[in-house]
Amino acid sequence: MHPFNKPRLLTTHLALGALLISSAGCAGAKERKALEEAWNNFGDLAGIGNLDDDDEDGTPDWEQNGVEGDNDLLEVEIPANVAAGVKDGESLLVTLGGDTDNIRVWLDGEVLMGDGGEIEATLTTGESAIILGVEFADLLISGSLTLSHIDKDGVELYGATFDVIASPMILNHHLQYAEEMWMVEMSSWGYSNLDMAEAIEAELGDRFQTIPGTDYGYDVWIQDEVEWSTLNGANGLRTDLVIDSIRNTGGSGLDDFPEDYLVQPDVIASSWGSGWGNTYDSFGNLEISPPVSVDGVDYPYGRVFWGQRGTTGPTEDLRDQLTSQGVQKPFQQDTIWLCVGHIDEVHTFVPDPDAPRGFRLLMGSVTAGYEFLEGLGDNTAIPKYSSDYHYSTVGEILDDTALRTWNESLQTTYLDDIEQVFRDELAITDEEIIYIPSVFEENRWCPNNTALALIPGIVNSLIATGNDETPTKLFLPDPFIRANNASQDEDPLIQYVNDLLPSSSEAYWVDNWDVYHLGMGEVHCGTNAQRTPDGEGTWISNARHLIEE
């Protein structure tokens, strides 16, 4: 900690200022006031770890000690009047504190301090501003810079200490603009998802990209492979950090997708954990809430959560990493009762400017499911369910009392608990919840007493969040509660859900029946989205309390 704190300095220099004023007059007083303001304006600054490869030579930039075209240095400006205020015989010192081995301070293309070397330097001053560049080795590297204006007698005239910290990795949430979205395309004898891809592309245009399934073993579960996060700092510093799941290794499935399509300057990919992943290591089981305040604590970037019970869950290395970042304090949900076991099977968050906090929680609900079905006539034909589930009418589902009793137990034993955890951890209120009709089955592939969506899981949707120029678009799995020759406009469940969704969103119902629904997933599972982060390093002020917790 610097021995000269701001309040003491201010007192000292007000005294000195008074002496100067009497000798220099009014013009000098203005300059001195401006100078004092400049010194008081130094504040904590957010940078980013220099983890990417801007010159694309295969080596992370920090490891190269200076890279052509590097855009990841935090600029620290020492204003011109501060520099010019240093007269002959006086000096401007800069001292680096904190994790100095993992910080470099650059000046005019040379390393001035840090990285195991010098931690103090005297700056050459003139009439111009001095721009220091601060480079960080990794996430959450924390340091400080102390500037001291020393007079010819060695007395400090002005001083300031401020923190320079590298960004944590902040995972994306659904209120952020979806910049780009992906889906794996597949077409083979007997099945295809090309129609679904076409339907989504028609609405998203250039923001949507398909990946050839032939290159990735027809692994369509792209949601499960990567999770987007960002490092962001002052003045637009940004690196996207793609978390690469351990669900695939050795080049199988989508394992190489991040390197093939995503990694580039300003985008990196990292994995936590090793060995064989389990289903809970898939990123349909890793989600992020919108920003919330809970019991007086602000979480301006939301909170991370995943499905787990006891020690059964995502790899410990990843859980520890996410916890260590601080700003999105994680919590758990019990998803072990689900066949696939992913939290995205039973919930999602959608933007809603009319909601108290700008979002709604869509919760899968068996109670709502059976209430909805009972509101239809027993003879309502559902031919889509005839072959694949042996229910030809809504009445046949309702007559299956064992199915209903089992579903009701899922509601009271598991879904109600999941809702309660959301209420406890995110302060979710009644007004924020939209219950989406759901019915589950025990598929013959699934472990005993685990559940899988029978009616397509409508909450398992792609949330293509919009911005000022384009509305939010929701891509939901078509539930096909209608006759074969009926249109979506005649589907009572589509109409029911459309009436519940935020009016600010546009809903598009896509046929994902064969490849996705019968493949034990839905639209969200088969897509992924990169989103625009919030703020430019504002976490250093609005989430600092979480990092230091």
Place this chain on the structure above:
Amino acid sequence: MTHRTRLFALLFVAPFIGTASAQASDWEQQVDASVSMIEATDIEFANGVLNVDPITTRAGYPRFVGEWTRDERAAPLMLQRLLNGDDHPTVQAALVEALPRTGGEWDDAIAALWEDTSDPTVRRMMVLTLEKASDDVAYRALNTAAASEDAEVRAAAVRAMTWRKDAERYEPVFLAKLTDQNDEVRSLSARASGLHKLDDAKLGLASMLDSETRDDIRLNVLIALHQIDAEYARSLSAVTRIARDEDGKLGRTAVRLLAD
């Protein structure tokens, strides 16, 4: 061995060998005839079914999907693939899983095949798939499976019986298996008893609350008791004790049931 070679052997060679069991069964002959007819009338469809790969589901299991799986002609072709035995066991299991969705004839074949199938994954799927078999075929086969020495087979049988539309025929099995020596069989029997509200299971389930050591089984038992007779469940000291002493899902469920 192709299916034609096998059928030739069964029909023309076996009688001279005098092996009674080598006689082609009705279902095998039907499969062979159906496959021949489909190959003659729609070779593209036949080749497609005989060679198509399953997708990999999100849970990692293979599954056959697509409009062709809802075509009854797919059933004999899929059975032929099973008989050929060239697919990996998980793919064979996927073929079995898909059979009911075709709407074609398959249950005689599966009822006949499951006991002699050596791979446990395939065998288990065959027994589970009898859930969708016709009533009499399922009744014979599932009761046999429920008496198997293989605990996994017994568990699969109870699970298949649970979801059948004629599940009331299997109530004696659900009750009997509450005291099976295998944990999973007892757990599934408890669940079945609850889902079908078997009043005769109450005492057995109450006893299980004290005797079972696995929390997931005790949870199933707790839920089943509540489903059968909520008032009776609330009267049990074991339920009160669980609500008072247990953490986690089991304790919370007991607390909820008592308050219900």
